[in-house]
Amino acid sequence: MARSRKARLYGGMDAEERRTERRLKLIDAAIEVYGEVGYRGATVKAICEAAELTERYFYESFANSEALLIAAYGHVVGHLHDEMTAAAAAAGDDAEMRLRAALTLYFTRLKEHPKPARVFLLEISGISPAVDAVKLDALRVFSDILVPPALDPKRSDKGAAASLLSVGMVGAVISIALRWVSKQYPQAVEEVVAIAASFCRVALTEADHREDGHLS
Amino acid sequence: MARSRKARLYGGMDAEERRTERRLKLIDAAIEVYGEVGYRGATVKAICEAAELTERYFYESFANSEALLIAAYGHVVGHLHDEMTAAAAAAGDDAEMRLRAALTLYFTRLKEHPKPARVFLLEISGISPAVDAVKLDALRVFSDILVPPALDPKRSDKGAAASLLSVGMVGAVISIALRWVSKQYPQAVEEVVAIAASFCRVALTEADHREDGHLS
DNA sequence: CAGTATTGACAATCTATATTGTCAGATAAC
DNA sequence: GTTATCTGACAATATAGATTGTCAATACTG
Known part of the structure; x- marks a missing residue:
């Protein structure tokens, strides 16, 4: 019952946990990439690659760069x-x-x-x-x-x-x-x-x- | 003779004088526009308009923004x-x-x-x-x-x-x-x-x- | 296993601006 | 007045990257 309200689990995490995990990976990747090429040199694509995620998840967590x-x-x-x-x-x-x-x-x-x-x-x-x-x-x-x-x-x-x-x-x-x-x-x-x-x-x-x- | 070496005069100035005048107008216009909208918000077109010149003259004096x-x-x-x-x-x-x-x-x-x-x-x-x-x-x-x-x-x-x-x-x-x-x-x-x-x-x-x- | 939610790869679109090119009209030289 | 030079307006092209959309593959659920 308590579970039925929750979303399907993936990798042991429910939907929200996965979302916040992706968000964190993006932030870490961003720090990494900004450190290499600067904010202006950092493309959405590059950050997503560093985070091992795709653009979709970028816009899931952030409205824009x-x-x-x-x-x-x-x-x-x-x-x-x-x-x-x-x-x-x-x-x-x-x-x-x-x-x-x-x-x-x-x-x-x-x-x-x-x-x-x-x-x-x-x-x-x-x-x-x-x-x-x-x-x-x-x-x-x-x-x-x-x-x-x-x-x-x-x-x-x-x-x-x-x-x-x-x-x-x-x-x-x-x-x-x-x-x-x-x-x-x-x-x-x-x-x-x-x-x-x-x-x-x-x-x-x-x-x-x-x-x-x-x-x- | 001395004149014949010079370029044709326009508005009383020879080619080089006109060029440096345009260059100055662009710099003044740039300061103006940067002051309004910032460097990042300033387009080449806007600066040229403020200087009352066209893009052509921009690239005559400057390689880029x-x-x-x-x-x-x-x-x-x-x-x-x-x-x-x-x-x-x-x-x-x-x-x-x-x-x-x-x-x-x-x-x-x-x-x-x-x-x-x-x-x-x-x-x-x-x-x-x-x-x-x-x-x-x-x-x-x-x-x-x-x-x-x-x-x-x-x-x-x-x-x-x-x-x-x-x-x-x-x-x-x-x-x-x-x-x-x-x-x-x-x-x-x-x-x-x-x-x-x-x-x-x-x-x-x-x-x-x-x-x-x-x-x- | 059948069915559905989720994911990843990537194509398609959109937008904005820099940069280059064209051409008709204006201006000076003679 | 004729010709060569210069100018201004603007169109055409190039680029780059953000943002959205599609779809097959994958991972879970019962």
Whole structure:
């Protein structure tokens, strides 16, 4: 009875399980292919071949190419976000320690997994307004991990100036990451982290100055 | 005799003058159109219409769409670069003053001319390896205006770490600019300059620390 | 095993744009 | 005014890839 409501099983999975499995295979394949030839060079056909599926299943799970890019981005970002949050939490309460822990995890993963890194850093830029919005949101979230706005409740809805500070910080970190990756990791992780951290510290300290009424 | 070597005149210009005039009109039109619909949304036809020319003349001056993008970028960057250099020079010898002068000019121009700004900040990213190379080169040049590497000859070929510092600095400034533009200039120019300058100072001071043997 | 749901391969269609080609009319040179 | 050059409009072609559709083969169900 309980079964009769379900769809016919294939390979031990019901219809929905197979669908989500295919969806995942497509996302993994997309990350792979984007990493090789970039989003713009990636055809639907190529991704389907990499996923060992046919176009039909592409359109079963995604309305179009862009939807898959967004899903793949979300996939990569989700992992990274969870890991960074955990690393920061494990590092205790000191802001400087948490910052270092999060950055270290970030750059370590970047080095370990170049293809997802490319999706995360490069492929996501300038595709369409929808994609940009997704990216913007992700960056805000990462910025909050590095310099938590909730430390001081008064500041939790960041003022306009503080928001430019986070934006600058994230921009610096991402640019550093991009260069580091594209030059094939010439510096040790610790060294890159130290450099990135110095930019993050700007966002921390300047925000305090400004709050005290200093206008530089 | 002198004339007989020249091509027939039209509108008082010889063949080559007309060609360069058309080329310029195409570049101006491109900046205009990119500013409206973005590089990806810009068709050859639309640019030709904006320039009041036909496709024929497009291919007379440019091998393809991308070549025009690169030319338009160079055009915008060339102006900006000259102006920033001049502003820095006019500000005297103090590094802090020069920095402020250059940044002030940069953000002022950004606000005055949103369309070239879009070409400069957005459209140039992630089109192709060739375009990225052009951008990379431009950024290096701008970075050198903000924090001249030649101050200390020993440092003139920047070490790998110092190079990441400039990259981070430029990344921060550009991200700030992007956000500021896309939010339609919510802060005064001076305020944005102050924030951007604080990131630039990182590149200045950290470089010195590192040279003295400090490793953060 | 018979019947049906599901799959995989691939053809057909559709759309959009770049790029090249044609030609009649306009403009300058003499 | 005649001729050679240049111009503008537009048609023709080429390409590339997304999206949809067909159908036989396969895997499950009872």
